[in-house]
Amino acid sequence: MTDLAYLSATEALRLFRSRELSPVELLAAVVERAEAVEPRVNALSERLFEEASLQAKRAERAYRDGSPRPLEGVPVAAKDEQPIAGRPATDGSLAYAGSVAEQTHPVIQRVLDAGGIVHARTTTPEFCCAAFTHSRLWGITRNPWNLEYSPGGSSGGSGAALASGTTTLATGSDIGGSIRMPAACTGTVGYKPPYGRVPAMPPFNLDHYCHDGPMARTVADCALLQNVIAGPHPHDVVSLRPAVRLPDRLGDVRGLRVAYAPNLGDWEIEPDVAAGTRAVADALRAAGAIVEEVEVGLRRADVMRATLIHFGAVFGPMVGRVAAEHGDQLTRYALAFAADSRSAYERGGGFLAGLELEAAIYAPIGDLLDRHDALVCPTTGAPALRAGEEYLDTKLTVNGVELDDHLEYSLTPVFNIASRCPVLNVPSGRASNGVPTGVQIVGRTYDDATVFHVGAAVERARPWASRPESL
Incomplete structure (x- = not known):
């Protein structure tokens, strides 16, 4: 049997059902791995191992009694930003070090209701406002593939936990790339569902940039978790009904029209990233897709301006409110985020001007997806950011x-601007520094299944390593 700490969730469930493996054994392997590697990686903000052990024993009984739920006995690491009633609710900030959550996030509740074992919570940057993961509260989280680099942010702890074998599945959230960037940097799979597909908590459920979603090491595992967390919720007015289920059989791309964009416009793309993206396009062509290289023609400056205006209207004021009261306890990058987003909002003409710019940015994407079933492009222009920088x-x-x-x-x-488009990150290769690279697979609005079919085809044609050799 493969290393249990890197066993896929779908395979674990099969072995649980056949009684070849116990949930107690899988949890023990994941916990043992965490004890071995966490001092170097630092991906877990909170360990719930004792409670998880009791849950694993109950899961074992459920399989014996023939009554398992969809995630029964599978270890799931929860992004710390997603609250759990009775647990610390810090947002990665010293300002909230003593806070305790009163409610459980719908995503976490659905994981628990499905029998998933939340054995740990994962680190984030302060207020999830950076593309790296370190904070004054938790210190530096490192990339398991190269400890000198960051696993990305803001769901960096979830990506690092998956790559280091300290969880089987993980949850994430994405307001500017916070699922897809860590997935790209850690060689894992991350899904930004279309807006409203997965319920969230107020007030950010009303922010169309905000998405909660699944992270995993395989496309099938990502689909498994997505099927558990998706669907309408009585406390989220934007949550969509009915629930949409991804198919169990994935990967047929024959005849699909796929647009391959080496760049979305004028982003800087390093050679390792470009090579990986091109290799993915070639693999899809070999799998039977009709792949056409395209130019999208967006300007990076326009996208940054629209993004910062939006942050300045919604996200930035939240950070700014905390900074006004607890500024000496916040990280410099959180203070800079609040100031920069406020300035962009004021100089950029306010929310209406931002929406007008967002509409112009989506126009060429909408035209492109009218002619193609999916778009493939790089997730980031460089492999990873330096840890602690x-x-x-x-x-x-x-x-x-x-x-x-x-x-x-x-x-x-x-694609937070184009928020109704589903986007799946899958690995595209490895850079010269050992850090993985990734591609975004973008679908038409609310066409979740197609991006998973494309992702599964890439995985089949170009399988990726899950375990870093040096850790």
Whole structure:
């Protein structure tokens, strides 16, 4: 049997049902792996191992009694941003170090109701407002593939936990790429569902940039978790009904029209990333898809302006409110985020001007997806960011070009603007520094299944390693 810490969820469930493996054994392997690697990776903000052990024993009985639920006995690491009633609710900030949640996030509740075992919670940057993961509260989270690099952000702890074998599944959230960037950096699979597909909590459920979604090491596992967490919720007015279920059989792309965009416009794309994206396009062509190279023609500056205006209207004021009261306890990058987004909002003409810009950005994407079933493009322009670096005093350089904001290295915010498009990140290769690279598979609005079919075809044609050799 394969290393239990890297066993897929779908295979674990099969072995549980056949009684060849116990949930107690799988949890023990994941916990043992965490004890071994966490001092170096630091992906877990909270460990719930004792409670998880009791749950694993109950799951074992459920299989013996013939009454297992869809995730019965599978370890799931929960992104710390998603609250659990009675547990710390810090948002990665010293300002909230003593706070305790009163409610459980719908995503976490659905995981628990499906029999998933939340054995740990995962680190984020403060207030989830960065594309890296470190904070004054939890320290630096590192990339299991190369500890000198970050696993991305803001769901960096979830990506790092999957890559380091300290969980089987994980949850994430995405307001500017916070699922897709960590998935790309850690060689994992991450899904930004279309807006409203997965319920969230107020007030950010009303923000069309915001998405909660699944993270995993395989496409099938990602689909498994997505099927558990999707569907309408009585407390989320934007949650869609009916629930949409992804099919069990995935990967047939014969005859699908796929647009291959080496770039979305004028982003800096490093050679390792470009090569991986091109290899994915070639693999899809070999699998029977009709792949056409396209130019999208967006301007990075327009996307950043629209994104920061939006953040300045919704997300930034939340951080700014905390900064006004607890500024000395916040990280420099959180303070900079609040200030920069407020400035962009005021200088950019306010929310209406931002919406007008968003509409112009979506127009070529909409035209492209009217002619094609899916779009494939890089997730980020460079493999990863340096661990512990805030990119305030030193600017990020990609392809020899200095960027004004570190988020400019990512192509993900385009699809928070185009929020109704489903987007799946899958690995595309490995860079020279050992860090994985990823591609975004973008679907037509609310066409969830197609991106999973394309992702499964890529996985079949170009299977990726799950376990870092050096960890």
